[in-house]
Amino acid sequence: MSTRPIYLDYAATTPIDPRVAEVMSQYLTADQDFGNAASMQHDYGRAAHAAVEEAREQVANLIGAEPAEIVWTSGATESNNLAIKGVAESYADRGRHIISMKTEHKSVVDTLRYMEQQGWRVTWLMPDDQGRLSLEELKKAISDDTVLVSIMMVNNETGVIQDIRLIAEMAHAHGALLHVDAAQAVGKIPVNVKMLDLDLLSISAHKLYGPKGVGALYVRRQPRVRLLPQMHGGGHERGMRSGTLPVHQIVGMGKACALLGEEFGNEAVRISKLRDQLWQGISLLPDVFRNGSDKEVAPGILNISFGGVDGEALHAGLSGMSLPIAISSGSACTAASQEASYVLRALGRDDELAYASVRFSLGRWTTDSEIYAVVEALTELVNALRRQSPKWDIQTECRLPEMSGTHAQYSDAVWQNFVKGLNTAWEMPETAFKVICNTPGSRAVMKLVVLVEQEVIVSAQCQVFGCVTAIAVGAWLSAWLKGRQVAGLDLSAAEIEQALSVAPVKRHCTLLAEDALRMFLQVGRQSNGIDQLVAS
Amino acid sequence: MPIYFDHNATTSIDAIVLEAMQPFLSGTFGNPSSLHRFGRDARAAIDRAREKVAVLAGAHAGQVVFTSGGTEANNMAVKGVTGLMKPGRVLISAIEHPSVLEVEDALLARGWQVDFIPAKANGQIDLDALRVMIEAGDVCLVSVMVVNNETGVVQAINEVAEIVKSAGALFHCDAVQAAGKLDFRFIDSGAHLMSLSSHKIYGPKGVGALIIDKSLDIEPLLHGGGHERGLRAGTENMPAIVGFGAAAELAEKSLSERAAHCSALRTQLENGLAVLPGIQIFGQDSERLPNTSQFSVPGYDGESLLMALDREGIAVSSGSACSSGKGEPSHVLLAMGIEEAAARGAIRVSFGKDNTSQEVDEFLTVLGRLLGHSEQPLADRFSGVMGHS
Numbered sequence: 001m002s003t004r005p006i007y008l009d010y011a012a013t014t015p016i017d018p019r020v021a022e023v024m025s026q027y028l029t030a031d032q033d034f035g036n037a038a039s040m041q042h043d044y045g046r047a048a049h050a051a052v053e054e055a056r057e058q059v060a061n062l063i064g065a066e067p068a069e070i071v072w073t074s075g076a077t078e079s080n081n082l083a084i085k086g087v088a089e090s091y092a093d094r095g096r097h098i099i100s101m102k103t104e105h106k107s108v109v110d111t112l113r114y115m116e117q118q119g120w121r122v123t124w125l126m127p128d129d130q131g132r133l134s135l136e137e138l139k140k141a142i143s144d145d146t147v148l149v150s151i152m153m154v155n156n157e158t159g160v161i162q163d164i165r166l167i168a169e170m171a172h173a174h175g176a177l178l179h180v181d182a183a184q185a186v187g188k189i190p191v192n193v194k195m196l197d198l199d200l201l202s203i204s205a206h207k208l209y210g211p212k213g214v215g216a217l218y219v220r221r222q223p224r225v226r227l228l229p230q231m232h233g234g235g236h237e238r239g240m241r242s243g244t245l246p247v248h249q250i251v252g253m254g255k256a257c258a259l260l261g262e263e264f265g266n267e268a269v270r271i272s273k274l275r276d277q278l279w280q281g282i283s284l285l286p287d288v289f290r291n292g293s294d295k296e297v298a299p300g301i302l303n304i305s306f307g308g309v310d311g312e313a314l315h316a317g318l319s320g321m322s323l324p325i326a327i328s329s330g331s332a333c334t335a336a337s338q339e340a341s342y343v344l345r346a347l348g349r350d351d352e353l354a355y356a357s358v359r360f361s362l363g364r365w366t367t368d369s370e371i372y373a374v375v376e377a378l379t380e381l382v383n384a385l386r387r388q389s390p391k392w393d394i395q396t397e398c399r400l401p402e403m404s405g406t407h408a409q410y411s412d413a414v415w416q417n418f419v420k421g422l423n424t425a426w427e428m429p430e431t432a433f434k435v436i437c438n439t440p441g442s443r444a445v446m447k448l449v450v451l452v453e454q455e456v457i458v459s460a461q462c463q464v465f466g467c468v469t470a471i472a473v474g475a476w477l478s479a480w481l482k483g484r485q486v487a488g489l490d491l492s493a494a495e496i497e498q499a500l501s502v503a504p505v506k507r508h509c510t511l512l513a514e515d516a517l518r519m520f521l522q523v524g525r526q527s528n529g530i531d532q533l534v535a536s
Numbered sequence: 537m538p539i540y541f542d543h544n545a546t547t548s549i550d551a552i553v554l555e556a557m558q559p560f561l562s563g564t565f566g567n568p569s570s571l572h573r574f575g576r577d578a579r580a581a582i583d584r585a586r587e588k589v590a591v592l593a594g595a596h597a598g599q600v601v602f603t604s605g606g607t608e609a610n611n612m613a614v615k616g617v618t619g620l621m622k623p624g625r626v627l628i629s630a631i632e633h634p635s636v637l638e639v640e641d642a643l644l645a646r647g648w649q650v651d652f653i654p655a656k657a658n659g660q661i662d663l664d665a666l667r668v669m670i671e672a673g674d675v676c677l678v679s680v681m682v683v684n685n686e687t688g689v690v691q692a693i694n695e696v697a698e699i700v701k702s703a704g705a706l707f708h709c710d711a712v713q714a715a716g717k718l719d720f721r722f723i724d725s726g727a728h729l730m731s732l733s734s735h736k737i738y739g740p741k742g743v744g745a746l747i748i749d750k751s752l753d754i755e756p757l758l759h760g761g762g763h764e765r766g767l768r769a770g771t772e773n774m775p776a777i778v779g780f781g782a783a784a785e786l787a788e789k790s791l792s793e794r795a796a797h798c799s800a801l802r803t804q805l806e807n808g809l810a811v812l813p814g815i816q817i818f819g820q821d822s823e824r825l826p827n828t829s830q831f832s833v834p835g836y837d838g839e840s841l842l843m844a845l846d847r848e849g850i851a852v853s854s855g856s857a858c859s860s861g862k863g864e865p866s867h868v869l870l871a872m873g874i875e876e877a878a879a880r881g882a883i884r885v886s887f888g889k890d891n892t893s894q895e896v897d898e899f900l901t902v903l904g905r906l907l908g909h910s911e912q913p914l915a916d917r918f919s920g921v922m923g924h925s
Binding site (some may be wrong): 016018043085108113147211233234248328 | 538540542545547548549550551554561562565566567569570571572573574575604605606607608610611632635636637638639641642643685733735739741742743757758759760761769770771772773774775777813827839842843845846849850851852853855890
């Protein structure tokens, strides 16, 4: 894989803008302002301090806050943790109830789960099928002992925008504070904390072309929001967050915000247009579903579920093509867990569609030609996977983009057979013998079609709906069967596992092939010779 | 070019470290949690950095959890361990960094009792007192730093570990100032948790690590996303982690060379100071970090002296940068029983690998002049001098 993949995962992280990197690189080495911003006793420290304060102003300006309302953190995860725990511990005497949504980012969900363990009551509101929070639901849940409402402004998986101003109104009417996770919103849609009447707002730098490892929490001063610190020692950030400030990262975040202040309007228009082109292209395929509202949505995010394909095979295919595409199935923070997205399930998608979803997120360096190439490659891949699948009946020819290289997650043999499976043209006569089976504990389905002449297998083909390994096993089995005598034919799952170096976690795929083969043999024996059955 | 003698506050980034970080500021920008190639490249880089930090710490890579710095590591250690226990007692040495000391409030709020282990005049913590405190029972956690950030005095960590072990308690040591300056290894230390920081060893700010004995249950400080084996949520700070790894590798390689260099500078400094009347060097009779010397000039206010030195282009500090500007005398010196007047006059010089003998000479000359060994009376040279004599 020598080609650099097309990057459509800006919601996971953005590259650092070169203009930002340039500023950051002035606060590092011995000949620069590398000092500790708390060392007010000498020039090195004061220069660092001045840089930090300028950045604070830049961040504040972008969201309409006062500089003194900005607290530096290590990122949006810490901002979310600090906002929720800090408010809860500070206002516990007012009540012990928090309201949030099912579709929040992990760093809010997990923090609230922790609060539940600490004896807090958390109401988890469901979005409607567009991903939007219904104010009616909020109204029903909120009461005078509600201390905090925490709602994200733009969802990281679907891009859906919540009506934060109305939510703020309702929260304040009941004396509750409103925290907004705006990690995906700031720099993409207009965010003004005063106009929205917000109490707390989390921002991340690495989602807006700044560096990783830094974020901010807006903490309202008037009326003042009280926050118990979660990181103690030294009293940095007016006692709200201790720890030596990472000056180069902070100036990077400041610069990134300043750039957005100037450029974000044009950028949002350009990216929205590209996103719409992408959707227009993909929506020509049958059985594709856009997840979340197509009106109240941030410019760069498009989330689509593909019917009739397996999520893992889809993603492996996208990254394995000669023109690979870097996308995600949802939040990067849950990517490794391989679960179907809880956000999409909350929108009412079934597991299969939630699993076979792709989040495209576009950004500053996405081009027309990239979008065009992605539509073309994706269309071919989805068609090829569906042609493979016994659940679909696609006879059209697919020009699948070349699949290249190896893929770290799979053995070479699995990967090569997967690619071979996708590129096999369907050429079995109607008279061939067919069995279809699935296996417990897996969604995979295998259709084995065998052509037998005089007790010898002349040709065999497998159609598989399932993951990369299932498709690979199908392709391998077809090749293995060809030319063998039916009499005495036997093949165990263990042998397939060994032949393809299948990972133990994918054993259900080899069992599926074993089942298919045994079913073929069993039905054949019961009916007095396979030859007779073939024609039926 | 001004003279920088404040390396215990922070260090500049080494050119080699910067070079290692550079690709991660531009091309290799992926989110390490992403499964695509950008993400996998980032993940691999983190794993390499983890190995390097583990080598410096004398730990296994699997024991390294990256944090946003030493402060977070200290908070995570003390709050995390106690968070999963029935409240009991925590012992913290009186000379700890504020990031350990100030966790007290959070512990009290959760029903814990916090007691402070006293220090002796030589800058070491009082082991006899520790034994008595431990014997009183109910101690779940003890936190003692490997070396003090102000005096540089090295603590008897192995003995502390023995005492803590005898009570079946857990032991956290803050090695932020020790790492890279002292041959100190987690596996030999008897500690269960150890904090590290990158920006004290010519790595970038914004990253540190907590070394955690894997048999330990610990409550995360930051929730969400399950990064770092579920112990520390948040997208990894890629360039900084890579820089930390490179800095750790360099520190490990050049540890004895750097120590010898700084030690020679300090000998030169302290020989020069001995000529000036009445200068008191703190913890001089104890084993100290080779790069650190904290002393007081009788009759002078440290802050004012610092300002005067600053005007002469010399950057030193009175103690911890984290408590600078508060006008309070060092809690470390007070805990050692140093008189408040002397504590107020404290200056900390902390050398780095790039300081030179000429710089030490210049510092001594300037200090001598400021202290009245010049044609102009000191009082005219800077205001705010407080005479205590």
